[in-house]
Amino acid sequence: xxxxxxxxxxxxxxxxxxxxxxxxxxxxxxxxxxxxxxxxxxxxxxxxxxxxxxxxxxxxxxxxxxxxxxxxxxxxxxxxxxxxxxxxxxxxxxxxxxxxxxxxxxxxxxxxxxxxxxxxxxxxxxxxxxxxxxxxxxxxxxxxxxxxxxxxxxxxxxxxxxxxxxxxxxxxxxxxxxxxxxxxxxxxxxxxxxxxxxxxxxxxxxxxxxxxxxxxxxxxxxxxxxxxxxxxxxxxxxxxxxxxxxxxxxxxxxxxxxxxxxxxxxxxxxxxxxxxxxxxxxxxxxxxxxxxxxxxxxxxxxxxxxxxxxxxxxxxxxxxxxxxxxxxxxxxxxxxxxxxxxxxxxxxxxxxxxxxxxxxxxxxxxxxxxxxxxxxxxxxxxxxxxxxxxxxxxxxxxxxxxxxxxxxxxxxxxxxxxxxxxxxxxx
Amino acid sequence: xxxxxxxxxxxxxxxxxxxxxxxxxxxxxxxxxxxxxxxxxxxxxxxxxxxxxxxxxxxxxxxxxxxxxxxxxxxxxxxxxxxxxxxxxxxxxxxxxxxxxxxxxxxxxxxxxxxxxxxxxxxxxxxxxxxxxxxxxxxxxxxxxxxxxxxxxxxxxxxxxxxxxxxxxxxxxxxxxxxxxxxxxxxxxxxxxxxxxxxxxxxxxxxxxxxxxxxxxxxxxxxxxxxxxxxxxxxxxxxxxxxxxxxxxxxxxxxxxxxxxxxxxxxxxxxxxxxxxxxxxxxxxxxxxxxxxxxxxxxxxxxxxxxxxxxxxxxxxxxxxxxxxxxxxxxxxxxxxxxxxxxxxxxxxxxxxxxxxxxxxxxxxxxxxxxxxxxxxxxxxxxxxxxxxxxxxxxxxxxxxxxxxxxxxxxxxxxxxxxxxxxxxxxxxxxxxxxxxxxxxxxxxx
Numbered sequence: 001x002x003x004x005x006x007x008x009x010x011x012x013x014x015x016x017x018x019x020x021x022x023x024x025x026x027x028x029x030x031x032x033x034x035x036x037x038x039x040x041x042x043x044x045x046x047x048x049x050x051x052x053x054x055x056x057x058x059x060x061x062x063x064x065x066x067x068x069x070x071x072x073x074x075x076x077x078x079x080x081x082x083x084x085x086x087x088x089x090x091x092x093x094x095x096x097x098x099x100x101x102x103x104x105x106x107x108x109x110x111x112x113x114x115x116x117x118x119x120x121x122x123x124x125x126x127x128x129x130x131x132x133x134x135x136x137x138x139x140x141x142x143x144x145x146x147x148x149x150x151x152x153x154x155x156x157x158x159x160x161x162x163x164x165x166x167x168x169x170x171x172x173x174x175x176x177x178x179x180x181x182x183x184x185x186x187x188x189x190x191x192x193x194x195x196x197x198x199x200x201x202x203x204x205x206x207x208x209x210x211x212x213x214x215x216x217x218x219x220x221x222x223x224x225x226x227x228x229x230x231x232x233x234x235x236x237x238x239x240x241x242x243x244x245x246x247x248x249x250x251x252x253x254x255x256x257x258x259x260x261x262x263x264x265x266x267x268x269x270x271x272x273x274x275x276x277x278x279x280x281x282x283x284x285x286x287x288x289x290x291x292x293x294x295x296x297x298x299x300x301x302x303x304x305x306x307x308x309x310x311x312x313x314x315x316x317x318x319x320x321x322x323x324x325x326x327x328x329x330x331x332x333x334x335x336x337x338x339x340x341x342x343x344x345x346x347x348x349x350x351x352x353x354x355x356x357x358x359x360x361x362x363x364x365x366x367x368x369x370x371x372x373x374x375x376x377x378x379x380x381x382x383x384x385x386x387x388x389x390x391x392x393x394x395x396x397x398x399x400x401x402x403x404x405x406x407x408x409x410x411x412x413x414x415x416x417x418x419x420x421x422x423x424x425x426x427x
Numbered sequence: 428x429x430x431x432x433x434x435x436x437x438x439x440x441x442x443x444x445x446x447x448x449x450x451x452x453x454x455x456x457x458x459x460x461x462x463x464x465x466x467x468x469x470x471x472x473x474x475x476x477x478x479x480x481x482x483x484x485x486x487x488x489x490x491x492x493x494x495x496x497x498x499x500x501x502x503x504x505x506x507x508x509x510x511x512x513x514x515x516x517x518x519x520x521x522x523x524x525x526x527x528x529x530x531x532x533x534x535x536x537x538x539x540x541x542x543x544x545x546x547x548x549x550x551x552x553x554x555x556x557x558x559x560x561x562x563x564x565x566x567x568x569x570x571x572x573x574x575x576x577x578x579x580x581x582x583x584x585x586x587x588x589x590x591x592x593x594x595x596x597x598x599x600x601x602x603x604x605x606x607x608x609x610x611x612x613x614x615x616x617x618x619x620x621x622x623x624x625x626x627x628x629x630x631x632x633x634x635x636x637x638x639x640x641x642x643x644x645x646x647x648x649x650x651x652x653x654x655x656x657x658x659x660x661x662x663x664x665x666x667x668x669x670x671x672x673x674x675x676x677x678x679x680x681x682x683x684x685x686x687x688x689x690x691x692x693x694x695x696x697x698x699x700x701x702x703x704x705x706x707x708x709x710x711x712x713x714x715x716x717x718x719x720x721x722x723x724x725x726x727x728x729x730x731x732x733x734x735x736x737x738x739x740x741x742x743x744x745x746x747x748x749x750x751x752x753x754x755x756x757x758x759x760x761x762x763x764x765x766x767x768x769x770x771x772x773x774x775x776x777x778x779x780x781x782x783x784x785x786x787x788x789x790x791x792x793x794x795x796x797x798x799x800x801x802x803x804x805x806x807x808x809x810x811x812x813x814x815x816x817x818x819x820x821x822x823x824x825x826x827x828x829x830x831x832x833x834x835x836x837x838x839x840x841x842x843x844x845x846x847x848x849x850x851x852x853x854x855x856x857x858x859x860x861x862x863x864x865x866x867x868x869x870x871x872x873x
Contacts, residue, residue, distance in 0.1 A: 020694070021694070021700050023690070023700050023704075024690050024693065024694050024700055027686065027687060027690045028687065028690060028691065028694075030687075031683070031686075031687035031690075034679070034683060035679070040678075041678060041679065041680055041683060045487045045488075048487065050482045050485060051478075051482065240472050241471070241472075241474070241477065241478060242468070242471050242472055242478060243478050246467070246468055246471060246478065246481070247468075249464060250464045250465060250467070250468040253458075253460060253461045253464045253465070253713075254461060254464075254465065256458075256461065257457060257458055257461040263458055263460055263461070263710055264708075264709075264710050264836075267709035267710055267713065268705050268709070270709065272704040272705070272707070272709070273700060273701055273704055276704065
């Protein structure tokens with residue numbers, strides 16, 4: 001058990017500090033585990049969650065196609081036009097659109113698409129771009145929390161816990177809506193100094209025509225139909241016994257065929273580095289599970305809280321959020337899933353669990369998704385936003401981001417924490 | 428195996444769905460990756476295979492092996508080593524098209540006997556493409572026969588082809604037994620097939636004097652464009668090859684060696700992982716993934732077991748009939764689908780039937796006689812049928828699919844039809860030769 005823990009820690013540190021390429025570190029770390037016989041080859045392969053891999057590849061294909069149609073630009077320009085240049089409408093509008101988009105798309109994709117528009121809006125309104133972009137990243141993470149496909153931690157949790165698309169809609173979407181609305185007060189605080197916008201500037205918004213953003217209406221129509229089909233497949237999937245992974249991947253390929261995309265090129269655009277990083281992480285964490293690390297942790301630490309699950313749920317929420325803030329939420333969620341799984345299994349085995357063990361999964365989802373917001377390195381969307389900002393001449397420093405992210409994260413987690421208490425009584 | 432009426436209905440349903448998907452793929456009207464995934468999706472939705480089982484049937488070893496070797500080849504290609512090898516080979520053969528053709532086929536076959544077929548082709552295809560461009564020869568002809576010869580060569584040893592690995596481990600047959608029993612048959616097949624195809628393709632292998640002149644002037648040493656990279660990449664490459672050999676005793680699958688080795692190579696040579704991963708033919712991997720699920724659904728519905736049972740009931744207790752039926756049934760079946768599920772279905776039946784034949788022949792508990800008279804002919808016909816059958820169509824063996832994809836990427840599409848035109852007669856010839864071999868060695872000479 002000790003050698004596996006040692007290799008895991010070294011690899012994990014290399015991954016989060018990015019001293020070596022993250023993908024290389026995770027694959028080689030996993031390779032060493034197998035080579036040293038800490039995990040048999042076949043068992044290692046079983047730990048690779050193909051459902052998650054399929055879902056990610058499928059969604060990357062789908063988003064790649066939709067992105068080229070100009071749909072996302074259309075949305076942002078449409079909001080700008082409807083708000084008629086009123087900053088108190090336009091900022092919440094853009095943030096709401098970001099949250100909704102990222103509930104259905106990958107967060108990184110969302111910020112890549114909406115950031116340029118945000119920068120444009122900030123320039124036209126002559127308001128500071130850095131706070132707007134920071135809130136954009138924060139809202140993409142908040143929105144992503146709402147659905148199974150919105151944020152990688154949710155995809156990972158759903159696959160292991162057997163939670164369905166509809167479960168996320170029922171449990172997480174309402175609370176995410178609350179969190180998003182509550183955080184608008186913080187947005188208002190950040191932007192309250194903006195005065196009235198001159199009529200001259202307003203005219204620019206009124207004249208904007210979102211239709212120009214749509215590059216290929218025919219393709220957009222087909223793409224949206226297939227995308228609708230995929231969402232339908234996600235919801236119907238639980239009765240047809242098909243998991244989201246195969247729905248997304250098949251849907252992605254069908255969309256490629258219908259839209260006449262070159263499959264080879266589309267597949268090249270998939271972020272294989274991320275996929276391979278995940279595969280390595282699955283094996284690394286799988287080795288720890290195989291060696292009994294999580295069972296031990298459960299015995300030593302978590303078993304004590306089995307009688308007071310409310311405390312345990314809060315520990316998972318705040319603990320995973322803290323870890324995510326520093327290490328990034330994807331590695332953290334992969335490492336914590338087996339631990340939470342052990343806890344859930346242990347609780348389910350008790351004769352009369354005081355509350356539904358499923359609450360633990362929801363704490364983990366809220367903790368990792370929302371905790372990723374706390375620092376610039378907590379979630380991939382934050383890093384990407386700062387990179388786009390930098391390319392456009394705006395610097396989002398770690399501290400500057402913290403100024404907005406910390407209050408937002410604390411408010412979100414507090415809300416989530418209260419919701420968990422409520423959830424314990426509901427479930 | 429006894430199935431309920433309901434079970435039969437499901438089995439027939441899965442076969443019908445598979446046939447439709449197969450027909451659509453062969454028609455090549457729609458991208459095959461798309462078709463294969465729609466098919467896999469339908470198999471799951473219609474309940475022919477559960478989602479969990481479907482994911483389990485995906486052979487990660489093949490996928491990792493492919494991805495890893497493609498990255499390795501991508502880096503090696505940057506050094507110019509393939510050009511060097513191509514010019515050397517062509518000059519050694521003095522620009523004689525026929526000599527180069529046979530030379531390449533033999534190299535492929537021998538390499539395949541010791542390395543995985545897919546690995547062999549991923550390595551040999553770039554060299555072949557370069558030689559063909561240099562000498563203005565038809566690369567498709569070369570590549571198809573290389574795929575065929577890699578399957579032939581792979582048949583010869585325990586480690587050459589996955590069905591042999593399965594047969595060796597489950598039939599408790601040692602490495603030398605494969606060389607003793609299979610290598611003569613494979614060599615006979617190779618010689619006879621080579622002699623048969625030469626008259627057909629002589630014209631295609633003509634090299635014009637101009638191309639020959641260009642070849643003579645080429646300096647192989649100048650082909651190495653990045654000697655520093657080569658110095659870093661080659662040691663890792665040899666380490667990977669050692670890993671493939673040592674893997675069999677260390678229980679490391681080739682897929683594991685290939686993917687970890689590839690990442691080590693990328694790190695060691697200081698190349699970008701991002702770019703290296705883009706060089707992988709993800710479409711091929713996606714196609715295999717879908718295909719695994721489709722074939723897994725057939726296996727799940729007991730199609731292979733049912734067919735294997737039918738073969739045994741047809742033989743009616745005659746050992747010669749049983750061996751011939753196994754050989755031809757496995758051959759034909761492996762030509763249409765992958766050979767592994769066929770072998771997996773046959774192995775338990777052969778294990779069950781060996782004592783029955785022993786009883787009828789009155790051998791009893793004499794193990795030596797049992798092995799020699801009953802077990803040998805049955806096991807070796809299974810190995811020959813399953814491995815050689817892979818040559819029948821484009822989808823018979825992983826090596827064929829990989830070859831087709833590499834060719835397509837380089838602008839020389841290999842259609843299902845063209846492969847089958849070359850592959851099917853070759854397969855039938857090799858099965859006829861194998862039948863004679865089995866008859867002579869295990870029946871006539873006893």
